[in-house]
Amino acid sequence: MCEAIGRPELGSDPRYASGPERMARADEIDALLLPALLARTAGEWFAILGDKKHPAVIVPTMETLLGQQVHRQRGAFVPVDVAGVSLEGPVVPLRLDAAGPLPGGKAPVKGAHDLYYRTSGLDHRPRRQLSRVAGKRLPLQGLRVVDLTMGWAGPLASRTLADFGAEIIKVESTGYPDWWRGANFTEAFYRDRLYEKNSNFNLMNRNKQGITLDLTRPEGKALLMQLVETADAVIENYSAEVLPKLGLDYEALRARNERLVVLSMPAFGLGNAWSNTRAYGGTLEQASGLPLYTGHPDGPPAMTSYAYGDPIGGLNGGAAILLALFVQQATGQGRHINLSQVEAMLPMAAPFMLEQSARGTVSPRQGNRHPLHTPHGCFRCAGDDAWIVLTVTDADWPALCRALDRADLAADPRLAHASGRRAEEDRIEQAIKSWCADRDAETAMELLQSAGVAAGVVRPMSQVLQDIHLRARGFWREVERAHIGRYTASTAWFRTGPQPLPIRHVAPTLGEHTEAVLSGVLGLSAEQIASLERQGITGTVAKPRQAREMA
Known part of the structure; x- marks a missing residue:
């Protein structure tokens, strides 16, 4: 820069x-x-x-976004027919080629299918049932995935499979470990093994096995290929040009394993003019155009969250590979999932895209306000930086008035509907601000919830870690890891039963499972494994750049 x-x-x-x-x-x-x-x-x-x-990246308006050729070539925008009017909206970003998704379609008008579901002509044949997993066996137990990801998005995609029970073999190298272990390569980084102490890395890589292989050397590449032969899937989120340069592109991997599912997830997908564009989560969010339509009308483009594109890309990547594995199990066929992480962000901008397509323009930004519900926003409470959020529909409006003890607002017929309240939004928000100012956030939330109003405390992370609901569900777990000791870790947000899915293994230290994988999966002898470490192809200690070059 x-x-x-x-x-x-x-x-x-x-x-x-x-x-x-x-x-x-x-x-x-x-x-x-x-x-x-x-x-x-x-x-x-x-x-x-x-x-x-x-x-x-360029931060596009919706007009610019809809005209960008990289998205047009990928079919990122699909026709949506609404009562005979054709609009353009984002495609479902889980690209499985012949297995879907559908390229657009009709949005039914209200009640369009009532007659079908109310007549005897309904197809009552039993639907295909998914088989239940017996006992304590996790759903993906028995599947093996080679994980070539770094950072947030890719490791989140593979962690989804790991949490469901898949065997994830995460491949790093001593010279180029996952950059979420840290990227400030000071003397202390290596001396004090700071690369083993990064909470971001530990969060994204639970339930995985970690090995090291130098993929720039023939021996390391050969061992990776042997792992690929035994695997059901590979996930990678390198820049688009990296694996082809190493001779590890999809065609090379498929040549060793025809039924392999491979997920690639560069910023703009593979095979287009912007495929080599590098991006972080914040860059992905900007490329979707979303920041131009969030924030306040008199302010600059506003990011909705820190690096929002990373978790969105990771969750979509995890969903895509789960679908591809489902198809693989049914058909025996492998495939290459060409995921665009920017495309995965486009559904977040769908309301603005549809409005641009329908009207040729997009309404001004509204800050914390909502296009349909009012009031809707974030309100300051008593205390240090204490806030609640709330949203009110027409049905909720009388309850809010009772909670605020504002019979005058409830009695005003102009405020019974959102359109009337929107004309008086400043006055209504002032009433809420005055009511909140004398109450702490917890009390305000409880009073509003008791009245039937959707309201919640805006919690700092220190409070989230102590949240009684999350604690009661067992979402937080105390675990222990080398170089760190005991710390609080999250569990999976989804469940297959009443209890959280287990943390079978904390995030691996660098190369922690190299010996176990090379011997147990590939059958290498102790002497072969020791020789690989002596040559620097494997290892458990990160090497500074100068040491790598000397080796």
């Missing part, structure tokens, strides 16, 4: 060496970047930064 703006000396300035240091000097950095960025168009910066392999 520093080179791109003509200030290369700042790239090695120790004041900006790490994320926290840059955050502390964010205003200084903005003062450097803003005038430099204004010197070129967004398209020019996209090309310049892309050439430098810097994560950067």
